[in-house]
Amino acid sequence: MPAEGNITGRSEAQWQAVLACRRRTAPLYGAGELAELYGSLCAIPAGQSFAVAHLAQSLDGRIATASGASQWISGDEDLRHTHRMRALADAVVVGADTILHDDPLLTVRRCAGPSPVRVVIDPDRRLKADHRVFTDASAPTLVVVAADCANGLALGAAEIIHLPRVDGIVSPRAIRRALAARGLHWLFIEGGGVTISHFLRTRCLDRLQLTIAPMILGSGRPSLNLPEIDAPDLGLRPQIRRIALGQDVLFECIFGDRDGD
Numbered sequence: 001m002p003a004e005g006n007i008t009g010r011s012e013a014q015w016q017a018v019l020a021c022r023r024r025t026a027p028l029y030g031a032g033e034l035a036e037l038y039g040s041l042c043a044i045p046a047g048q049s050f051a052v053a054h055l056a057q058s059l060d061g062r063i064a065t066a067s068g069a070s071q072w073i074s075g076d077e078d079l080r081h082t083h084r085m086r087a088l089a090d091a092v093v094v095g096a097d098t099i100l101h102d103d104p105l106l107t108v109r110r111c112a113g114p115s116p117v118r119v120v121i122d123p124d125r126r127l128k129a130d131h132r133v134f135t136d137a138s139a140p141t142l143v144v145v146a147a148d149c150a151n152g153l154a155l156g157a158a159e160i161i162h163l164p165r166v167d168g169i170v171s172p173r174a175i176r177r178a179l180a181a182r183g184l185h186w187l188f189i190e191g192g193g194v195t196i197s198h199f200l201r202t203r204c205l206d207r208l209q210l211t212i213a214p215m216i217l218g219s220g221r222p223s224l225n226l227p228e229i230d231a232p233d234l235g236l237r238p239q240i241r242r243i244a245l246g247q248d249v250l251f252e253c254i255f256g257d258r259d260g261d
């Protein structure tokens, strides 16, 4: 497995080869350099629960300004990569604050490929029904709401799933199981930092992609936020792959000990 590379300027044919491999209509042949980044992601066996998260952050570990503005921290290559990850996923998962601040569509538009099911974690039903994921019909949307806040089965065009709240959060493991029961096994957790930190803290991530952009925000919303540790040697040291995306660098952390399904 190559440790480093650069995937700028790849052809559409190479991406189609990746998509065909993911759909299991062909082996991974003709993907060129894209095989380096996407090959192992396509090799996840059908029906196996798998969760990969992604954040674009500044050199000082910020994913947005304090006011919530995050467009854009990383460059075009990383934005296209994000859409490619959506196209590979059964479902794309985000937290309520990402919907609140960005009002994203979460569909695939910067590359070829199918849009995944959209999943929003909004335990207390803070979000209004007029956000685009709840009104746009181009992909199904599910909303994860805490069972103790059960009031209704729909939010706009989205279906609500009720899951128990444990220790103040909805267990990411329970979210993975509920989605797997609907045939949604390969999950792309697209943010923000709070949501991904919950998945990481509960060992519910198989991989974490951090794209580091060569800029300093100096303030703003943090990327990861995990419980305090007393010494650097208690930090996580996963296997790492490093791939250049234009001016940015993507670090992919591969966790060997997840127990999320």
Ligand SMILES: NC(=O)c1ccc[n+]([C@@H]2O[C@H](COP(=O)([O-])OP(=O)(O)OC[C@H]3O[C@@H](n4cnc5c(N)ncnc54)[C@H](OP(=O)(O)O)[C@@H]3O)[C@@H](O)[C@H]2O)c1
Binding pocket: 054, 055, 056, 057, 062, 063, 064, 065, 067, 068, 069, 070, 071, 073, 094, 095, 096, 097, 098, 099, 101, 102, 121, 122, 123, 124, 126, 168, 169, 170, 171, 172, 190, 191, 192, 193, 194, 195, 196, 198, 221
């Ligand atoms: N740079 C990037 O890659 C990137 C990516 C995505 C978003 N963003 C930016 O990041 C900001 C939003 O990120 P954020 O970290 O502040 O918030 P977030 O992760 O989008 O949303 C956090 C909220 O989602 C709910 N939530 C998520 N997981 C949960 C769980 N397991 N159980 C219960 N509730 C859960 C909680 O809602 P409650 O508070 O109601 O409990 C939580 O406070 C926005 O400004 C957005 O623009 C940047």
